[in-house]
Amino acid sequence: MRSDFWRNNVVLLTALFILAPVGLILWQSFLTDAFFSARARTTAETYGFVLGDPGFRDALLNTVILSAGMVLIAVPLGSLLAFLMVRTDMPGRKWIEPAIFLPLFMSPMVLAFGYIVSIGPSGFWSVWWQQLFGGAPFWNVYSMPMLVLVVALTHVPHVYIYVSTALRTVPSDLEEAARVAGGSPLTVAMRVTLPLVWPSIAVSAVLVAFLGFELFGLPYVLGDQDGRLVLATYLYKFNTLLGRPAYQLMAVVVIFIMLVTLPLVMLQRRMLRSAQRYSTIGGKAARAHPIPLGPWKWVALAGVLIWLYAVVLLPLSGVALRSFVTTWGPLVAIRDVLTLDNYHKLADLPLIRRSIVNTLILAFAGGFASLCVYAVIGLASHRSKAKSTKALDFLVLLPRAMPGIVAGLVVFWIFLFVPVLKPWVASLVAMWVAYTLVWLPFGLRLVSNSFGQVGRELEEAAHVAGAGQARVARDVILPLARHGLLAAWLLAFLLYAREYSTGIFLMGQGNEVMGTMLVSLWNGGNIDVASSLAVVNTLVIAGGIALALRFGVRLDA
Amino acid sequence: MPELIVENIHLKYGAVEVLKGASFAVEKGRIAALLGPSGSGKTTLLRTVAGLERAYRGKVSVSGKQVFDGESGLDLPAEKRGLGFVFQSYALWPNRTVFDNVAYGLRLRKAPEAEVKRKVGTVCEVLGLGHLQERFPAQLSGGQQQRVAIARSLAYDPAVLLLDEPLSNLDAKLRDEARAFLKELITREERAAVIVTHDQIEALAIADTIVLLNGGVIAQEGSPEDLYNRPRTLFTADFIGNNVRLAGKVVAANDGFATLDCDGIRVTGRMGQPKTAGEAGTAICRMDRLALAQPGEPDTVEMHRATSMFLGEKWEHVYRLGDHSLRVLTEGAVANDTSPIRIPRESVWVF
Numbered sequence: 001m002r003s004d005f006w007r008n009n010v011v012l013l014t015a016l017f018i019l020a021p022v023g024l025i026l027w028q029s030f031l032t033d034a035f036f037s038a039r040a041r042t043t044a045e046t047y048g049f050v051l052g053d054p055g056f057r058d059a060l061l062n063t064v065i066l067s068a069g070m071v072l073i074a075v076p077l078g079s080l081l082a083f084l085m086v087r088t089d090m091p092g093r094k095w096i097e098p099a100i101f102l103p104l105f106m107s108p109m110v111l112a113f114g115y116i117v118s119i120g121p122s123g124f125w126s127v128w129w130q131q132l133f134g135g136a137p138f139w140n141v142y143s144m145p146m147l148v149l150v151v152a153l154t155h156v157p158h159v160y161i162y163v164s165t166a167l168r169t170v171p172s173d174l175e176e177a178a179r180v181a182g183g184s185p186l187t188v189a190m191r192v193t194l195p196l197v198w199p200s201i202a203v204s205a206v207l208v209a210f211l212g213f214e215l216f217g218l219p220y221v222l223g224d225q226d227g228r229l230v231l232a233t234y235l236y237k238f239n240t241l242l243g244r245p246a247y248q249l250m251a252v253v254v255i256f257i258m259l260v261t262l263p264l265v266m267l268q269r270r271m272l273r274s275a276q277r278y279s280t281i282g283g284k285a286a287r288a289h290p291i292p293l294g295p296w297k298w299v300a301l302a303g304v305l306i307w308l309y310a311v312v313l314l315p316l317s318g319v320a321l322r323s324f325v326t327t328w329g330p331l332v333a334i335r336d337v338l339t340l341d342n343y344h345k346l347a348d349l350p351l352i353r354r355s356i357v358n359t360l361i362l363a364f365a366g367g368f369a370s371l372c373v374y375a376v377i378g379l380a381s382h383r384s385k386a387k388s389t390k391a392l393d394f395l396v397l398l399p400r401a402m403p404g405i406v407a408g409l410v411v412f413w414i415f416l417f418v419p420v421l422k423p424w425v426a427s428l429v430a431m432w433v434a435y436t437l438v439w440l441p442f443g444l445r446l447v448s449n450s451f452g453q454v455g456r457e458l459e460e461a462a463h464v465a466g467a468g469q470a471r472v473a474r475d476v477i478l479p480l481a482r483h484g485l486l487a488a489w490l491l492a493f494l495l496y497a498r499e500y501s502t503g504i505f506l507m508g509q510g511n512e513v514m515g516t517m518l519v520s521l522w523n524g525g526n527i528d529v530a531s532s533l534a535v536v537n538t539l540v541i542a543g544g545i546a547l548a549l550r551f552g553v554r555l556d557a
Numbered sequence: 558m559p560e561l562i563v564e565n566i567h568l569k570y571g572a573v574e575v576l577k578g579a580s581f582a583v584e585k586g587r588i589a590a591l592l593g594p595s596g597s598g599k600t601t602l603l604r605t606v607a608g609l610e611r612a613y614r615g616k617v618s619v620s621g622k623q624v625f626d627g628e629s630g631l632d633l634p635a636e637k638r639g640l641g642f643v644f645q646s647y648a649l650w651p652n653r654t655v656f657d658n659v660a661y662g663l664r665l666r667k668a669p670e671a672e673v674k675r676k677v678g679t680v681c682e683v684l685g686l687g688h689l690q691e692r693f694p695a696q697l698s699g700g701q702q703q704r705v706a707i708a709r710s711l712a713y714d715p716a717v718l719l720l721d722e723p724l725s726n727l728d729a730k731l732r733d734e735a736r737a738f739l740k741e742l743i744t745r746e747e748r749a750a751v752i753v754t755h756d757q758i759e760a761l762a763i764a765d766t767i768v769l770l771n772g773g774v775i776a777q778e779g780s781p782e783d784l785y786n787r788p789r790t791l792f793t794a795d796f797i798g799n800n801v802r803l804a805g806k807v808v809a810a811n812d813g814f815a816t817l818d819c820d821g822i823r824v825t826g827r828m829g830q831p832k833t834a835g836e837a838g839t840a841i842c843r844m845d846r847l848a849l850a851q852p853g854e855p856d857t858v859e860m861h862r863a864t865s866m867f868l869g870e871k872w873e874h875v876y877r878l879g880d881h882s883l884r885v886l887t888e889g890a891v892a893n894d895t896s897p898i899r900i901p902r903e904s905v906w907v908f
Contacts, residue, residue: 455646455648457644457645457646457648458648458650460607460609460635460642460644460648461642461644461648461649461650461709462650462661463608463609463634463635463636464607464608464609464635464636464638464640464641464642464710465636465661465662465665465709465710465713466636466637466639466662466665466666466713467636467661467665468634468636471636471665475650475661476650479652480650480651480652
């Protein structure tokens with residue numbers, strides 16, 4: 001309890017881990033050239049240049065539109081879905097529940113491919129539509145409205161998680177009291193239930209708005225045709241646009257992105273706290289009595305199934321199908337083009353093979369290593385009232401506000417900047433460091449939650465019996481928190497296997513991972529191999545999810 | 558020299574002063590009870606002694622060795638104080654068997670495994686847990702869990718045993734047995750024990766010394782008889798025992814006794830502090846000493862019976878006069894609607 005020394009050291013190291021990248025970006029944004037260049041001088045002109053660039057303004061506008069569209073579509077749909085799942089007698093709720101989480105863990109790159117090969121200009125559905133009705137389909141997968149729709153529908157689960165959790169804490173006797181007093185189910189839902197979960201809906205709206213600024217994969221693939229950029233893809237284009245990376249421009253763009261995301265993250269944190277206070281009114285988890293929907297339950301089920309089809313089945317079936325054919329177009333019969341070649345190529349191409357192996361290593365061993373890092377930080381702040389650990393609470397907001405692609409970029413720069421680290425710049429180690437940084441806030445929360453569930457007196461009993469801090473951690477906290485830690489490891493595995501944007505700038509010879517491989521295969525137009533790799537990526541993640549469900553891990557952590 | 562000496566402990570939670578100079582000492586083989594209403598700081602004081610809370614002033618010494626001294630900044634962490642602590646929740650580690658729970662302190666002290674086996678065996682035998690050593694805490698009853706918690710805190714032979722409301726999670730019948738058992742055990746094992754409780758009956762029964770806390774300071778310290786029969790403050794008089802409290806005006810005071818007029822009821826009692834006629838005063842009357850009397854007896858008040866209840870062993874009657882109501886216990890039923898009630902002056906204290 002007393003030895004604050006090691007605590008402070010851990011907090012200090014964590015702060016360095018978080019602040020060094022942010023500091024480097026800030027510094028770089030005021031330089032005329034790359035930070036390692038001898039010609040670099042300080043200037044503030046880069047800010048003016050970026051602000052004056054019409055491309056930046058377009059990207060910003062697109063991002064804002066996407067973000068707003070996501071909020072306007074995903075929040076009502078997600079809340080409705082949560083209400084249907086938690087509060088009504090809609091059929092099939094039990095098996096729909098895990099399916100809702102699928103879009104959360106599927107790689108956006110896979111989804112994006114899926115939409116291209118399913119409903120793109122020469123996609124399966126487009127071709128079938130043409131054969132059935134003649135004439136081109138009414139949709140254009142590369143259009144802005146389509147992009148808004150796709151990103152919004154794929155973010156419905158994020159809203160669902162927050163709202164369904166809140167709904168579960170509302171005791172149904174509150175609703176029943178209103179029903180007895182004469183309210184119809186609809187009135188009760190609007191007047192009693194909705195006001196109680198408003199705070200959670202608001203939190204999820206801020207989250208979704210924030211995620212809108214992080215978007216990379218979907219707008220990258222679906223906006224590619226028309227050269228439509230969002231902030232993250234605008235940042236990525238800078239890497240190649242000018243022939244060589246324009247460090248100062250990228251740094252400024254990163255600053256602009258974080259100027260938006262950081263306030264959103266802080267707002268979300270504040271709202272979450274007050275929302276939690278709000279939700280404690282329903283302390284006891286009373287047995288919920290579902291509201292009967294009557295015949296409407298079939299309408300509700302149909303709506304949910306259509307949504308699931310649109311965000312899971314449509315893209316996945318497209319990718320799966322595409323991975324088994326050599327080519328596809330209007331005059332092709334499936335029978336003639338069936339092949340397993342795309343899968344053979346996965347094994348034959350050393351690059352691809354390596355990316356699969358690397359992903360598994362990174363997700364399994366790297367995930368565990370990250371968990372250990374989070375556990376050490378978590379132990380340092382566990383039951384500590386020290387100022388340093390409180391500061392940590394705020395510090396982790398910074399990586400939270402960093403989109404994966406940004407974190408990858410800054411870790412890349414740090415590895416370039418620090419001489420000792422430089423040889424490792426294109427290695428899995430750098431990749432792991434970036435992943436660990438990106439998922440630090442989330443991992444730390446999981447770990448702290450499971451530590452927090454260990455009874456205080458259980459720890460004190462060991463202290464009094466003669467155990468120092470390290471022994472208490474080893475003998476009491478870690479053994480009793482092991483289920484939570486195992487769950488955190490599984491989640492880390494899922495997230496690391498799915499991760500694609502973090503590695504974009506870090507990818508070099510030898511440290512390819514599936515996610516970034518998908519991005520570069522798309523860049524190279526190699527849709528055959530991309531499809532089979534996407535299928536493998538999805539299978540790995542599906543395996544992880546199955547394992548998680550088997551162990552009873554909550555996926556909505 | 559006492560095994561445990563606690564001097565002038567001051568402790569704050571933020572800006573709130575929780576302990577404002579608490580002191581007490583416990584000899585070997587003796588039990589001190591920290592008694593007080595909730596919020597009086599008794600558990601905090603115990604945790605401070607154990608090193609689980611940090612005081613900003615004061616001294617604690619265990620077996621003649623300083624473990625805390627606010628002045629010099631000496632503050633040994635809990636693990637270095639070598640005390641035994643029984644938590645209110647028992648705090649048994651659910652992932653360890655009874656044996657491993659009890660053995661933990663010995664293993665931390667790197668005792669050889671044979672020694673661990675022997676000692677744990679002995680302690681478990683003493684506490685009647687011999688046959689339960691391979692069980693997990695969740696497989697035990699509340700009483701058994703409590704004994705495991707005690708065994709765990711005794712196993713490594715601490716000179717001082719601290720117990721935080723150890724009996725409060727037991728049901729009433731078990732509590733009476735455990736109380737006697739605990740008292741016998743501590744005396745036999747020759748530990749100095751401090752027990753925190755909010756239950757005065759428990760404190761009176763088990764303790765050699767009672768330390769009565771009120772608002773972070775010690776209201777009175779002494780033997781149970783002392784506190785019960787010679788309360789020095791209104792708080793002590795009122796807190797100990799089952800009392801009726803009457804406020805009024807002093808009409809006469811001499812020979813150590815004062816008579817109070819409380820809206821029609823006249824009561825006479827020992828003065829807890831010097832009083833003169835005309836002053837305001839409060840009388841604390843031990844309820845169990847109230848009795849029905851014959852007309853003409855001293856220290857009586859004529860009152861009207863409002864209701865009667867049969868309690869099994871006894872009858873309880875509520876007597877009223879004006880706004881006052883007194884509860885009187887009798888052996889049998891009562892026929893009269895009015896009766897003189899005797900409030901014996903030996904069982905009344907005036908402050």
